[in-house]
Amino acid sequence: MGVNIRALILDVLMEVTEGEAYSHIALRDTLEKYEYLDKRDRAFISRVTEGTLENLIQIDYIIECFSKVPIYNMKPLIRNLLRMSVYQLKWMDAVPDSAVVNEAVKIAQKRGFFNLKGFVNGVLRACARGLDSVTYPSAEASPLEYLSVRYSMPQWILTKWLYQFSFEDVEKMCASFQAERPITVRVRTQQVSKEEIIQSLVSEGVTVLQHPYLDYALKLTGANYLQALTAFRNGWIYVQDVSSMLVTEIAAPNWGDYCIDVCAAPGGKSLHLSDRLKGSGYVEARDISEKKVDLMQENIDRLGVINMQAALKDAMKYDEKSFQKADIVLCDVPCSGLGVIGKKQDIKYKMNPTRLEELVRIQQRILSVSQNYVKPGGVMVFSTCTIGAEENQMNLQYVLDQFPFRLESIDPYIPEALRGRTTAGGYLQLLPGVHDCDGFFLARLRREG
Numbered sequence: 001m002g003v004n005i006r007a008l009i010l011d012v013l014m015e016v017t018e019g020e021a022y023s024h025i026a027l028r029d030t031l032e033k034y035e036y037l038d039k040r041d042r043a044f045i046s047r048v049t050e051g052t053l054e055n056l057i058q059i060d061y062i063i064e065c066f067s068k069v070p071i072y073n074m075k076p077l078i079r080n081l082l083r084m085s086v087y088q089l090k091w092m093d094a095v096p097d098s099a100v101v102n103e104a105v106k107i108a109q110k111r112g113f114f115n116l117k118g119f120v121n122g123v124l125r126a127c128a129r130g131l132d133s134v135t136y137p138s139a140e141a142s143p144l145e146y147l148s149v150r151y152s153m154p155q156w157i158l159t160k161w162l163y164q165f166s167f168e169d170v171e172k173m174c175a176s177f178q179a180e181r182p183i184t185v186r187v188r189t190q191q192v193s194k195e196e197i198i199q200s201l202v203s204e205g206v207t208v209l210q211h212p213y214l215d216y217a218l219k220l221t222g223a224n225y226l227q228a229l230t231a232f233r234n235g236w237i238y239v240q241d242v243s244s245m246l247v248t249e250i251a252a253p254n255w256g257d258y259c260i261d262v263c264a265a266p267g268g269k270s271l272h273l274s275d276r277l278k279g280s281g282y283v284e285a286r287d288i289s290e291k292k293v294d295l296m297q298e299n300i301d302r303l304g305v306i307n308m309q310a311a312l313k314d315a316m317k318y319d320e321k322s323f324q325k326a327d328i329v330l331c332d333v334p335c336s337g338l339g340v341i342g343k344k345q346d347i348k349y350k351m352n353p354t355r356l357e358e359l360v361r362i363q364q365r366i367l368s369v370s371q372n373y374v375k376p377g378g379v380m381v382f383s384t385c386t387i388g389a390e391e392n393q394m395n396l397q398y399v400l401d402q403f404p405f406r407l408e409s410i411d412p413y414i415p416e417a418l419r420g421r422t423t424a425g426g427y428l429q430l431l432p433g434v435h436d437c438d439g440f441f442l443a444r445l446r447r448e449g
Helices: 005-017 023-033 039-054 056-066 076-091 097-110 114-133 143-151 155-164 167-177 194-203 242-251 268-276 290-303 353-373 393-402
Strands: 183-187 207-210 217-221 237-239 258-261 282-287 308-312 326-332 374-384 405-407 427-430 440-447
Touching: 005 023, 005 039, 005 076, 005 097, 023 039, 039 056, 039 076, 056 076, 056 114, 056 143, 076 097, 076 114, 097 114, 143 155, 143 167, 155 167, 194 207, 194 217, 237 268, 242 268, 242 326, 242 374, 242 427, 242 440, 258 268, 268 282, 268 290, 268 308, 268 326, 282 290, 290 308, 326 353, 353 374, 353 393, 374 393, 393 405, 393 427, 393 440
Parallel strands: 258 282, 258 326, 282 308, 326 374
Antiparallel strands: 183 217, 183 237, 207 217, 374 440, 405 440, 427 440
């Protein structure tokens, strides 16, 4: 008996929307468990799962145009079955409508919802017939609802962003989360030149573009399996967004500096610092997760890095031995992750205002502990991969109010294209779609005295 691939998709959606699972992990586990499935089936599972989650709010809006039962009054399994089916009807022309409807009815029956198979059949047939006649909210009359439905973004997040940014910039951000983006890598030229790295990538069928912000950043397309590339296996390239690379740029380490990265996993920023120090100084990459620390150390050993070590430490607990020991402290605090929704679509559904408030408290605790490790005259870089004043500008103000730090201009360290109103003052909010990178916040603080 063959595996029903639509039933597998439904199980992943249930784990993500009804449970605590993250989509990339639930999807990866499913594909590993059924690794014998052919390439086409695996691609179908990934496309429908990711596409359904990416467009969830718009899909729910469509379903409610054709169902007398509101979406959240439905049984969870039926709700997710309809969602994945509507995704196929609207976004996958290669799949016949009749096949989508029939498969959904079969699954409903097989999962014990025999009495609801008529409901599933009716709603999906009505959707298939009427998709082109759905009226969506207009940007002029209902800008908030328009953005929410068009880009499947929760209204509470949009409300915050619209308070802080223009409608045009918020729409650019939302659109960028749904756009295909190349992989960005940092080239590591300790062993070979950048030209040789590019040549190696091109010879293996990868399309390489220079990133406009940093000379050592490249955009790659057509790299289906990174681990198979010679440049990746040899440690010549490291997958990292430019926003993350800018953290090391504004930290601006000097030869021999002692650096602590308090929330380092997966280790990209620490490794970048280590590379910039050219074997001098020392970088301690700390994290609270033993598994992540082990993975970072494996990476350090694999790449043959001599001036960096991974360490198991909780950033919220004061480490007396590190008191005023570091020239540079990186404080890339745990955050809502709303700047990287394009890479992790379900972040926007898992986050809520209460959780955001909890995160702000955690961030302030980490900042108040970590500032102790900065030498007089040393530098602390505060960063997040999110968008929004509570986690960024307000936390920055918290540090300035509570501790002996002053902001320093980051203009000398960043490309001209990124210099603006705030950068001379010491911080930068990067917006996806507006800037050519992830959503990210970074600030440079100097300890006084």
